[in-house]
Amino acid sequence: MKKIDGGVTAPKGFKAAGLYAGIKKGGKKDMAMVYSEVPCRAAGVFTTNVVKAAPVKWDHEVVYESEFAQAVVVNSGVANACTGIEGYNCCKEMAAEAGKVLGVPGDAVLVASTGVIGAQLPMDIIGSGIGKLAPLLGSSREDAHLAAEAIMTTDTKPKEVAFETVLGGKTVTVAGMCKGSGMIHPNMATMLCFVMTDAAISHDMLQKALSDDVEDTFNMISVDGDTSTNDSVLLMANGLAGNKEITEADEDYREFCAVLHEVMTELSKKIAGDGEGATCLFEVKVLGADTKENAKILAKSVVTSSLTKAAIYGHDANWGRILCALGYSGVKFDPEKVDIWFESAAGKLKIVENGVSTGYSEEEATKILSEEAVTAIADMKMGSAGATAWGCDLTYDYVKINADYRS
Known part of the structure; x- marks a missing residue:
């Protein structure tokens, strides 16, 4: 596989657009559309928050009940969450309007x-957009790129990535865009993400992947410990690459999963590194855990620690906060190992060995912690399992951003 310069239009048959419709103040782009020239298989994962926004409910129905999907319409500025039946009807109206202008069924949008x-959606502006x-x-x-810009809220930069591989002698592309900067915490998707591919793959295998x-x-990934009401990851596959359809967990499926993983990992890191107010990406790698699940718990505990995140912002090698966060994770281990x-x-730089300081150079540690991406590595010496989590510093x-968000 190889990384290419591209966004959601990189796979064959996908088109996109983004513009300022008038939802936001100040003229910033606030609506985007992605369209496939042919019907797609669609998969989705959604927020685990009990409070689910209207679009989450609508998209769940499209993914699991519609024959196919062919377009996505996105607005930024208003979440359409906690808006009751009126909010759901707005989703239905958005889909119907998009279907009308694109010539596809409303339940394929x-x-x-x-x-x-x-807040309720300004449907006159949405319809015009x-x-x-x-x-x-x-x-x-x-x-x-314009579409990726139009889905941003407090993001400081658009987030896009694309990869190519070969399946059955055919070049297949997987590409995505996402937005997310605040209200980001592990519990499914943690933002909005749209991934497009020209691979031919069955619905069941696409959803499983x-x-x-x-x-x-x-x-x-985690920025602030809050799981959004709108979290959604949507994956659409139109089959235009011409590869033999993937219907089982064979070699082609494993390669597709590997490419999808690269796309999703890069987008995850882009979100974590662009956390609200952040100055750096904070990565936590746990090695030597007894199980994969425990490795995940340990890594998440460190990456979500406010005290550790603050120390990273201060370029302070305060490793006691890391050991402390490992200790309250709920996983049993020997801190002296x-x-x-x-x-x-x-x-x-190795700063702790067998639970005590190595006598490292604070000056060297500060230099390492002053980069735009910083990794903390913890070897638990219990087994061979590992996991990686991504977050950011706390500034x-x-x-300021969240105190003034509505005003």
Whole structure:
């Protein structure tokens, strides 16, 4: 497989558009559309929050009940969450309007919303935006970029990635875009993500690939400990690559899963590194755990520790906070066997061996912790299982952003 410069228009047959419709203040793009020239198999994973936004309910029905999906319409600025039956009817209206202008059934249109919870969608603006998006649909790199920009809220940058591989002698592309910066915490998807592929694959295998992969990607990121009402990952496959349809867990399926994993991992890291107010991506690797599940619990405990996140912001090698977070995770281990390292582009430094300080250089540790991406590695010395979690540092700006979010 190889990484290519691309977004959701990289796979064959997909078009995209993004524009300013008038939902947000200040003229920032706020609506996007992705369309496939042919019907797609669709898969999805959704928030585990009991409070589910209307688009989550609509998309669940499309993924599991509709014959196919062919388009996605996204708005940013208003989440359409906690909006009752009116909010659900807005989803239905959005899908119907998009279906009308695209010439596809309304129940083949997925919808997504992100932004302020509790407000009803301005359907006059939404309807007008859909009408403007359809004729702008294109397959260029710029078209994909405009769509990725239009789904942002407090994100500081658009998040896109694309990979190619070969399945059965045919070039297959998997590409995605996502948004997420705050209200990010492991418990399924933790943001909005849209992945497109031209692979030919059955619905069951597509859903299995997606559901399995989120456990090691989007379920392993955290910014602030809050699981959104709107979390959704949608995966659409139109089959235009021409490979033999994947219907079982064979070699082609494993290769497809490997490419999907690369796309999902990169998007996960882009979200974690762009956490609200963040100055760096904070990665936590746990090695030597007794089970994979315990490795995940340990890694998540460290990456979500507010004290550890604050220390990372201060470039302070306060390893006691890491050991403490491991200790309250609920996993049983011997603290007098744990080794800890810090690593970044500036180098790698062992700071703890068998539960005590190595007498490391604070100056060298600060240098390593001053990079844009920092990794903490913990070897538990219990077994051979491991896991990786991603988060970010905790800064003053996180509070500022969320104190002023609605105003």
